[in-house]
Amino acid sequence: MNQETLESELAGLALGELCYLDRIGSTNSFAADWVAQAAPHLSLVVADEQTDGRGRAGRKWFTPPGSGLAFSLILHADELNIADTAKTSLFAGLGAVAVCQAFQQYGLTAQIKWPNDVLLFERKVAGVLAQLSWTGKIPSALILGIGINIATTAVPPEDWAGHHTHPFPATSMEKELGQPVERIGLLRTVLEAVLEWLPRWETEAFLEIWRQRLAMRGAWVQIVNHLGDESYLEGQIIDLSEDGSLIIRLRSGEQTSVQVGDIHLRLVDRSSK
Missing domain, CATH: 3.30.930.10 (Bira Bifunctional Protein; Domain 2)
Incomplete structure (x- = not known):
């Protein structure tokens, strides 16, 4: 090229x-x-x-x-x-x-x-x-x-x-x-x-x-900061909002949205939970 x-x-x-x-x-x-x-x-x-x-x-x-x-x-x-x-x-x-x-x-x-x-x-x-x-x-x-x-x-x-x-x-x-x-x-x-x-x-x-x-839809994930040393949210991937945020369902059943930032998603094994 x-x-x-x-x-x-x-x-x-x-x-x-x-x-x-x-x-x-x-x-x-x-x-x-x-x-x-x-x-x-x-x-x-x-x-x-x-x-x-x-x-x-x-x-x-x-x-x-x-x-x-x-x-x-x-x-x-x-x-x-x-x-x-x-x-x-x-x-x-x-x-x-x-x-x-x-x-x-x-x-x-x-x-x-x-x-x-x-x-x-x-x-x-x-x-x-x-x-x-x-x-x-x-x-x-x-x-x-x-x-x-x-x-x-x-x-x-x-x-x-x-x-x-x-x-x-x-x-x-x-x-x-x-x-x-x-x-x-x-x-x-x-x-x-x-x-x-x-x-x-x-x-x-x-x-x-x-x-x-959308990958992992329905999967449970941890949302951690970019350093990977702190999990501050755990939930199930549900949908996308109109601004591109990720909608997740918390353990309580409540839904919340996650904005793009210095974070990444980590799969959670809930088979024993």
Whole structure:
């Protein structure tokens, strides 16, 4: 993949400017700097290798050269009526839905582990990071970063920090398919799905698609902080709210919603409870 290939293969999509990089720390960080330099709406940055990719709560995302997709799409806040952080989680969901929709073209049925992980056969294959860029106290853009493990070399090595302890170990598309996947073709398919859903990001139709892909629905989970040292809520996953929050049922039977933050979900074994 290179700049020329990117421009040729994505021709016809309603995108802004395109930027291909052989190597970058983080595509989201690059995109944030690009926003400050007046990048047009729907501008896209794609990197072959990402050395400091990030997920939520500062978690790392492993992207060796030639092994996966690492890209960020710039969405102008005024184009999409993004006034604050309240519904940012909807865009993480939108990115995850787009990845799931693209995977269908390859015969793969994926699920979304709320709020931003994509699973194949209960293994993490992709992640989404939605971040706001600000001008003073006003959001100027939302940066939608997506990372997808394509080749088996994209899967973190066994000695990589956090690999053993993650409840949903990593996998790759090629491992699950048993055949090669062309990166640029997958990129176009994902972007087509993103562009399809962007005008409908606040609709019930979008939420319903997300609900259909929601992993662990009906399962009991602990909601713990990003350090993993404090469980502050336990409940059963029930649904999604209109702002993308997770609705859970507590032991008391009461329902409550959980906002996206520096938290993650941990499955609970209730067979003996």
